[in-house]
Amino acid sequence: SFPGGRRDPADGDAVATALRETREELGVAVTATSVWGQLRTLPDRQGMTVAPVVANLGPLEALTLNPNPDEVEEVFTLPLAHLLREENQGYTHFRTASGYGYTLPVFLNGPHKVWGLTAIVTELTLELLVPGRY
Secondary structure, three states: OOOOOOOOOOOOOHHHHHHHHHHHHHOOOOHHHHHHEEEEOEEOOOEEEEEEEOOOOOOOHHHOOOOOOOOOOOOOOHHHHHHHOOOEEEEEEEEOOOOOOOEEEEEEOOOOEOOHHHHHHHHHHHHHOOOOOO
């Protein structure tokens, strides 16, 4: 999943929350000038509203990550080229107890399967970054 968490009273908005959470969870100080924008809000399974924020962190090789072990078990990245390969893209079908069915994206063949809300945010971001290719 991506860095994230509840909005603190001191956070001015969703962007401020995202920047704080990224600093707290990954030890990366992202400035507001690096923020490209906010994607549409999404509901999570607990009924909370998630406000994904997209920012340019620059080359990953230049970043020094210092993950908070109380909040982060593992950090991994996937290259854009990997996410764009059709053999690494799929969909998972779900059905609720009441019979309602829905389909969500999934990204395969990396160090982990990317699914759920993380895959939805990844898909929305790919649609913006490479329209026509995804």
